[in-house]
């Protein structure tokens with residue numbers, strides 16, 4: 001029988017609360033009070049939670065094991081956990097803990113108060129070129145951190161771009177991410193953001209993320225993705241054959257960068273992230289000091305999802321513990337890693 005959320009450890013080895021050792025070693029789902037849902041994706045739900053012992057708020061992503069099994073992608077959740085654990089960057093959402101219940105895999109991450117770029121664009125439709133440059137630059141730095149680890153995100157779209165209260169960006173959702181070296185050619189995602197080589201089932205690589213960046217940059221400036229259609233067939237055709245069209249408000253530099261990122265042939269897109277960073281669109285931007293730059297996200301951009309399925313994950317203890325659904329070695333605690341390193 002596997003270790004379900006460290007139940008046994010929980011009772012014996014948690015430190016008594018002291019002023020600085022206020023952490024939970026092997027958390028279980030009941031260590032977190034659910035405040036409200038934050039979002040929902042293909043495999044599970046994300047909740048705003050409060051850690052009872054520290055009163056710290058986090059985002060808790062719960063992934064259904066059954067769903068993973070049915071879709072034959074158990075390894076995807078482990079891959080997502082590994083990426084979040086291993087890639088440390090100010091532009092990638094921070095993972096604090098991972099643990100499992102009988103039916104769910106749980107990831108405890110930084111809560112991003114500003115919501116998503118998607119919710120921001122829904123309210124604002126489009127944003128100024130300066131704001132778009134600031135967001136795009138941070139997405140570039142997030143991608144750089146991933147690509148340095150040889151990981152391709154493969155699902156760059158506004159729903160997966162989180163914002164904190166100051167407008168700092170963090171990438172999330174590594175469900176479909178993969179090793180660049182895997183030369184993967186399968187994929188599932190939102191069609192508007194899928195590049196031609198994926199539609200054609202060709203081998204694809206880091207350039208997939210440059211396409212995603214191009215689509216997101218276009219959408220920030222124009223208010224819609226570059227290719228939209230009433231049905232899937234037409235949309236696919238446009239992605240494969242049509243050139244993006246721009247409004248008069250988009251600068252020549254922005255156009256030039258977007259057109260390079262949206263080249264149909266991935267070999268014609270930038271080959272390295274450094275080529276994107278040195279593009280004219282970003283001239284004048286101090287990459288090293290990007291973090292210190294402060295730009296307030298409009299307050300109305302805060303995520304206001306308030307519907308309730310609050311008690312949903314708490315009933316898990318009644319479920320039968322099935323070894324088939326036990327993930328070896330899923331539990332992780334960043335605090336322990338930090339303490340080990342001291």
Ligand SMILES: Nc1ncnc2c1ncn2[C@@H]1O[C@H](COP(=O)(O)OP(=O)(O)O)[C@@H](O)[C@H]1O
Pocket residue numbers: 038039040041042043044045046059061093109110111112113115116159160162172173174175
């Ligand atoms: N750390 C977070 N802080 C705030 N909201 C989040 C956070 N993580 C996810 N969300 C919300 O939950 C949604 C789904 O999360 P995501 O990780 O993309 O799951 P899925 O793999 O199911 O798409 C996001 O689009 C966002 O709205």
Ligand SMILES: [Mg+2]
Pocket residue numbers: 041159160173
């Ligand atoms: Mg998502």
